[in-house]
Amino acid sequence: MNQQIIDDLNRRYTAKKYDATRKISPEDMETIKEALRLSPSSINSQPWKFIIIESDEAKQRFHATFAHHHQFNQPHARDASHTILLAHDPRFTRDKFRKRVDAEVSSGHLPADMYDNFMGAYAFADSNTDEHGNNASWTKAQVYLALGNLMHTLARLDIASTPMEGVDHELIGELFKEELDGHVCEVAIAIGYHKDGEDWNHSLPKARLPMREVMTVV
Ligand SMILES: Cc1cc2nc3c(=O)[nH]c(=O)nc-3n(C[C@H](O)[C@H](O)[C@H](O)COP(=O)(O)O)c2cc1C
Structure with a gap:
């Protein structure tokens, strides 16, 4: 067993x-952004936008999206160092895919012919x-791969995180309309450093089903 991977997880x-x-330091933020950009996706579709909430103004705007729902996540909007909105494209068209195939060729990954x-x-x-x-259920699945990659990256960097499906996609859609550019955010992640003594979930044992219930080796 590779202990470094298991320790991270x-x-x-x-x-x-x-x-x-x-x-979070600017250097770690660069690693985080690059880890997101490098995430794999089906047919290399990359049907996503990642919006990094960093400024006080954007944090305030995100805070306001909890007006109606999921208030338990609201404190993170101001307290976390950053929040990342992971948004999927509900209409990933053939024309948009063409742009990815162009990158396949220009990067040298795919021969032009x-x-x-x-x-x-x-x-x-x-x-x-x-x-x-509408192909939102497929593009949303791609976004979750980026989320998974990101959570492991953060563990390696010793940065705490809170994945959040408890977000109001309608209000986020209104208040971040310009940044979303037609994408939909149904999952976000707060990132930063936990508050000593006030984070009840810190240092607790992992609660996972036993191996035999989730794993079959044939
Ligand atoms: C996609 C996803 C959405 C989640 N949404 C929330 C959320 O809105 N608020 C929250 O406090 N935790 C949320 N969680 C945290 C889970 O409850 C947590 O990952 C799970 O209980 C396992 O615990 P661990 O992350 O501490 O290992 C979410 C986790 C995932 C993966």
Whole structure:
């Protein structure tokens, strides 16, 4: 067993209270942003936008999105060093995919004469698109891969985090309309440093089902 990986996964936990005086360094923020950008996705679709809430103004705006729901997550909006909105594109079209295939070729990953073959992979998106052009359930699944990658990255950096499905996607959609650019945010993650003595979830044992219940080796 690789102890470093297991230690990372045991150490990470969902923080319940942040120390508002502690900020993530610019260098660690660069690592976090690059880890998100490098996340894999089906057919390399990258159907996402990641919005980093850093300024006091943006934190205040995010705080206001808890006016109606999920107030238990609201304190993190101001206290956490940053919050990241992970947003998916509910209408990931063939034209948008073309931009990804362009990057496949310009990066040197895909030979130019394979362009049309790679475009054919859009069939994966197509088969997950309804008659109105909506493929949100498929693009949202891609965003969760980025979330998983990010949580491990944060554990390695010893940065605390709180993944949050307890967010109001409608109010976020209104108050961050410009930044979202047509994307939908149904999951966010607060990141920073926990407040000593006030974070009841810190240092508790992991509560997971036994191996035999979740794992089958055949
Ligand atoms: C996708 C997702 C959404 C979650 N939403 C919330 C949330 O809104 N608020 C919260 O306090 N915890 C939230 N959690 C934390 C889970 O309850 C937590 O991960 C789980 O109980 C396992 O505990 P651990 O993260 O401390 O290992 C969420 C976790 C995930 C993965």
